[in-house]
Amino acid sequence: MKTFHHIQSVREALKQARLEGKTVGFVPTMGNLHDAHIALVRQAQSLADVVIVSVFVNRLQFGLNEDWDKYPRTIEADSQKLAAVNCDFLFYPDEKEMYPNGMDAQTRVIVPSMADVLCGASRPGHFEGVTTVVSKLFNIVQPDIAVFGIKDYQQLAIIRRMVEDLCIPVDIVAGDIVREADGLAMSSRNSFITPQERPNANQLHRSLSWLREQILAGERNYPALETAAKARIKEAGFRPDYVSICNSKTLTPAASDDLNITLLGAMYTEGARLIDNLSLNLAGE
Known part of the structure; x- marks a missing residue:
């Protein structure tokens, strides 16, 4: 090289x-x-x-x-x-x-x-x-x-x-996102996560996965889902920055009839700001 x-x-x-x-x-x-x-x-x-x-x-x-x-x-x-x-x-x-x-x-x-x-x-x-x-x-x-x-x-x-x-x-x-065994997305900033926080640092991924399950089950009240996902992050001891359900191309808030949507989130640990996302194609549901 x-x-x-x-x-x-x-x-x-x-x-x-x-x-x-x-x-x-x-x-x-x-x-x-x-x-x-x-x-x-x-x-x-x-x-x-x-x-x-x-x-x-x-x-x-x-x-x-x-x-x-x-x-x-x-x-x-x-x-x-x-x-x-x-x-x-x-x-x-x-x-x-x-x-x-x-x-x-x-x-x-x-x-x-x-x-x-x-x-x-x-x-x-x-x-x-x-x-x-x-x-x-x-x-x-x-x-x-x-x-x-x-x-x-x-x-x-x-x-x-x-x-x-x-x-x-x-x-x-x-x-594609490369993840640790527990789902935490690999990031250079993961080194700032404290040992005490690390067992639950996958909470953002778990919250977005929960959102995906709700949407696939037919739920379309996106603002309520975002609020509930942020509450899950808080309950795990972290500070949510945002959780947003967006149109995958424009990143504007998703409409209930959007077929390609992306669930994006960010949360703060004691020493790091973590981000993650999951995308869904609802055309085949």
């Missing part, structure tokens, strides 16, 4: 791959890689000839009171994990390389219709930081396909909308 720190060098390497007729798959990450990230890499390998992974902890998507400073930086371990699965390229730039004119002067990319709801309501400016850095990475790498985990469902939907609106020639592929 070759590691690049500069935009020009990674562009030259990818240019050579394209001259050889190879397709390029891309997995953007913030590092601290775990099995779910590696699953995305393997998925990209199944779809493209050459795979590049980026590791960049993007300060632009962290709020003032969020955990940018303590976000785990594990580049040596990350490199070893990527090399072990025969990843071709690692792009590991520093902040000056990504934001040469400084973040305050950085041109921003905004998807206005989806960025201020759900996680965006709790993390103002977060998705503006995501879409800005992802658009920069797409311009640097110019991949044929890019793989994003579906655990960050809102992020996935926003990036798909950005690609559509800006006519970016990249195919966005969704990678």
